[in-house]
Amino acid sequence: MLGKTTEYAIRALVYIYIQNMEGERPGFKEIAKMIDSPEQFTGKVLQNLARAELVSSMKGRGGGFFFNEPTNPITLFKVIEAIEGKEYFSKCGFGLKRCDANNPCPLHDDYAYVRDSFFKMVNEKTIQSLANKINKREATLNRL
Amino acid sequence: MLGKTTEYAIRALVYIYIQNMEGERPGFKEIAKMIDSPEQFTGKVLQNLARAELVSSMKGRGGGFFFNEPTNPITLFKVIEAIEGKEYFSKCGFGLKRCDANNPCPLHDDYAYVRDSFFKMVNEKTIQSLANKINKREATLNRL
DNA sequence: ATATAAAAAGACCTATATGTCTTTTTATAA
DNA sequence: TTATAAAAAGACATATAGGTCTTTTTATAT
Numbered sequence: 001m002l003g004k005t006t007e008y009a010i011r012a013l014v015y016i017y018i019q020n021m022e023g024e025r026p027g028f029k030e031i032a033k034m035i036d037s038p039e040q041f042t043g044k045v046l047q048n049l050a051r052a053e054l055v056s057s058m059k060g061r062g063g064g065f066f067f068n069e070p071t072n073p074i075t076l077f078k079v080i081e082a083i084e085g086k087e088y089f090s091k092c093g094f095g096l097k098r099c100d101a102n103n104p105c106p107l108h109d110d111y112a113y114v115r116d117s118f119f120k121m122v123n124e125k126t127i128q129s130l131a132n133k134i135n136k137r138e139a140t141l142n143r144l
Numbered sequence: 145m146l147g148k149t150t151e152y153a154i155r156a157l158v159y160i161y162i163q164n165m166e167g168e169r170p171g172f173k174e175i176a177k178m179i180d181s182p183e184q185f186t187g188k189v190l191q192n193l194a195r196a197e198l199v200s201s202m203k204g205r206g207g208g209f210f211f212n213e214p215t216n217p218i219t220l221f222k223v224i225e226a227i228e229g230k231e232y233f234s235k236c237g238f239g240l241k242r243c244d245a246n247n248p249c250p251l252h253d254d255y256a257y258v259r260d261s262f263f264k265m266v267n268e269k270t271i272q273s274l275a276n277k278i279n280k281r282e283a284t285l286n287r288l
Numbered sequence: 289a290t291a292t293a294a295a296a297a298g299a300c301c302t303a304t305a306t307g308t309c310t311t312t313t314t315a316t317a318a
Numbered sequence: 319t320t321a322t323a324a325a326a327a328g329a330c331a332t333a334t335a336g337g338t339c340t341t342t343t344t345a346t347a348t
Contacts, residue, residue: 001145001259004336007239014250027294036241041337047296060345063294095151096286097180106158106274106283110265115145118258130250139250142240148306171324185307191326204315207324 001118006083008045010076010127011035013055014141016065017131025064034143045083052082073126080122089119145262150227153189154220154271155179157199158285160209161275169208178287189227196226217270224266233263 012031019026026034028043035042046065050057054074057065080088092099093111101108133139156175163170170178172187179186190209194201198218201209224232236243237255245252277283 001235001237002239004239011239029294038337040339043295044297044337050295057295058345059293059295059343061293062346063344065295091145093145095146095148095155096284104283106277106285107269108283110269114258114262114265117261121254121258125251125254133250139248139252140240141250173324182307184309187325188307188327194325201325202315203313203323203325205323206316207314209325 002080003084005045006080008035008037008042009049009079009083010130011037011141012042012046012065013049013074013079013127014130014134015144016055017067017127018134018141018144020066021131021135025058025062025066027064031065034141036142049079049082054078054082073128076122076125076127077119079127089115146224147228149189150224152179152181152186153193153223153227154274155181155285156186156190156209157193157218157223157271158274158278159288160199161211161271162278162285162288164210165275165279169202169206169210171208175209178285180286193223193226198222198226217272220266220269220271221263223271233259 012035015031015035016026028046029039031037031046032039032042046055046057049055050065055065056068057063092105092108093115094105094107096105099105099108105111130139134141134144156179159175159179160170172190173183175181175190176183176186190199190201193199194209199209200212201207236249236252237259238249238251240249243249243252249255274283278285278288
């Protein structure tokens with residue numbers, strides 16, 4: 001469903017958020033180790049997330065990744081949009097270039113239902129809500 | 145959601161089915177033109193579908209693609225499985241290697257709901273049901 | 289000031305998906 | 319039996335996603 005890059009992005013942000021709650025600013029090497037992702041590539045992904053202003057970073061000694069204090073919850077949708085692109089939730093599931101209610105593909109309505117339930121889910125779930133689930137030991141990030 | 149290759153595969157099979165109902169056995173060039181897909185690549189995709197026994201083909205004059213007369217309806221799931229691979233509907237949405245009810249990722253249940261609604265849909269919809277929708281002019285394949 | 293530890297940046301590499309071109313095989317019609 | 323029309327096959331080509339390596343920049347501690 002989602003690309004690996006997006007999966008790394010979400011897991012990385014969740015890990016950063018959890019560490020921030022402990023007062024830590026993890027670097028990409030630590031993050032990669034903890035979320036089980038390729039180190040350098042994770043650095044690149046985090047660069048992109050920082051450029052998209054979904055996370056902040058500091059260079060130099062004591063630097064790392066962190067969220068600015070009063071951060072609005074970050075929905076998974078925002079992350080998906082930043083990594084996969086804006087059209088992710090609007091393409092025709094049947095591959096037609098033009099497909100709408102007037103000129104629908106034969107999957108139109110049924111696909112819309114599935115897509116919308118996915119869309120709803122990624123708008124409800126946030127980096128923060130996932131992190132809380134992990135902190136309550138109701139779920140795992142694979143390590144920690 | 146689905147790769148382009150799978151989209152071509154589904155559209156091609158629907159077109160073949162519709163033409164078969166008219167007593168025709170279209171070739172890949174005609175199919176590609178009608179479903180708006182790259183010609184040679186569509187030929188390759190159809191080769192794979194034929195190898196997977198989702199469709200039959202005849203070489204030589206008068207040849208082309210067709211379904212054997214008493215064909216069980218072909219679900220979209222079968223096509224997806226043949227093109228995308230068996231694991232398409234079983235991977236963790238969060239990217240964890242091991243993720244199950246005992247050791248769930250923080251998206252486990254919510255993702256399962258979305259994935260299962262997609263799974264249900266592709267098991268209900270068949271090449272035949274999509275073709276019928278198009279024949280009744282309730283939907284379009286882009287041409288025809 | 290200097291050393292150090294961190295992210296940023298840029299050049300590259302690899303794998304996979306997607307797509308094209310050419311040749312071979314095969315069924316049918318003339 | 320030969321010409322023809324079709325799929326099959328194989329060798330390429332291109333684009334994108336995923337990944338690595340090296341160098342540069344920058345903040346901090348000494």
